[in-house]
Amino acid sequence: MSSSSRSRRHRSSSAPPLDDENLLPEILLRLPPQPSSLPRASLVSKRWRRLVSDPGFLRRFRILHCRSPPLLGCFVEQLDGISFLPALEGPNRVPPGRFSLQFKHGKGFMLLDCRHGLVLLSDWTRRQFVVWDPVTGDQHRVAVPAGFDPKRTEISGAVLRAAGDVQHFQVVCVATRCDDIQHGEAAVACVYLSETGEWSNLVSTPVPSGSRRELYRMLSFRTMSREPAVLTQSLAVTRVPHVPIDHFKVIRADSGGLCFLYMSESDFTVQLWKPETNCDILGSSRLGRTIELGKLLPVEQGKDNIFIVGFAEENNMVFLRTLKGLYAVHLQ
Incomplete structure (x- = not known):
């Protein structure tokens, strides 16, 4: 040296x-x-x-910091656009207008998902998904894959990107459709890669005849409440509890599988249930923990109503709506 x-x-x-x-x-x-x-x-x-x-x-x-991103706020769907509701106080508070998006044409848009700094919208009048980056303002339009008709098929979607990758993203499209009379209905999915600009081949799984009534029930609720997606890298038909959709939420477990939250208004608690297998949430679930909301929120039993309206997957936070406002509760 x-x-x-x-x-x-x-x-x-x-x-x-x-x-x-x-x-x-x-x-x-x-x-x-x-x-x-x-x-x-x-x-x-x-x-x-x-x-x-x-x-x-x-x-x-x-x-x-990809595993511990701050929760900046929530997006709220309105008739003329997407409004941003900030969650932080100053100096970290983002002004509401900073991440808001106004629709030029007004109709046909639906808020589907928000993950990894991206927002996924649907524009069914143009048969397109819209991937929006609120920070940069960039918008990418992706045509609905061939064989999916938004007017005849219930379609949902999710958006994601790899950790640290700000250039490329993926869009997951999931729907149900009738393949033919013999095989009946099936749940189908495919993935769009922005890096190649193409959709993957379809992956499908049959919907058991006994599950179709439940499937229609969940699809109708999803259409009304615009349920966000939960990603598990697998496609399966899963039975769910017979409870109001705003008292029940499927979320991703720490182990990477599925679990679900149940809101009990009888005692103002949120219960976390963990199934033994991802194929049947109801088959062999065990109670993981119970959160007593009466000790956390300004609610009165018998006078207030509490509804589960969302779940922030990256922050492990559940959003609850009451007569007094919107609250975020960290499950840990």
Whole structure:
């Protein structure tokens, strides 16, 4: 090793942490993933601004915090567009108009899913999915795959992208349709890859005759309540409890399988049930835990109604609507 190399190494090791070119990026990477963190850091100096705006640093920052993203707020569907309801206080509060989207044509749009910083909408008048990035404002239109008719088939969808990948995304399309008289109805799914611009081959599973009434029931509720998707990388027909849809929610378990939440208004509790198998939620479920809402929310038994209206998969939070407002409860 040359004397000049030893000298540079000595200066680097003896420099204060905030002056060390190797340590400073590692320190800044561990800032909390709040909207104000990096903008505030960029105001310290030109050097800090250069570091936190570097594409490589931003990619590492996203990957490091992808498992604990902050919940910025909720999207609410209205007649003329999608409104954003902020959930944080200042200085991290995002103005409502920052992430709102107005429809130019007004009709035919439906809010389907929100995940990994992307929002999935449907535009059935044009037979298209719309993938919207609220931060950049970019919109990508994806044609509904061949064989799916939104006017005759109940279609749902989900959007996702790999951790740290801000260029590409996937759209999952799921529907039910009648294949033929002999085989009856089937649940079908396919995946769109933005990297290739193509839909995958269809994957299907038959719908048992005894499950069709339940399937129609769930589809009609989904149409009314616009249920968000839960991704498990498998396709199966699953029985669900005979309870009102706003008292029941299928969610992803910590193990990667399925479990469900049940809202009991008799004692104002939310129960988390874990099935022994993903193929039958009702077959052999066990009670995981019970959350007593009366100790958390300003509600009175017999005077208030509580409904489950959503679930934030990445944050493990359930949204409850009461007569007094909308509340988010972290399941942990």
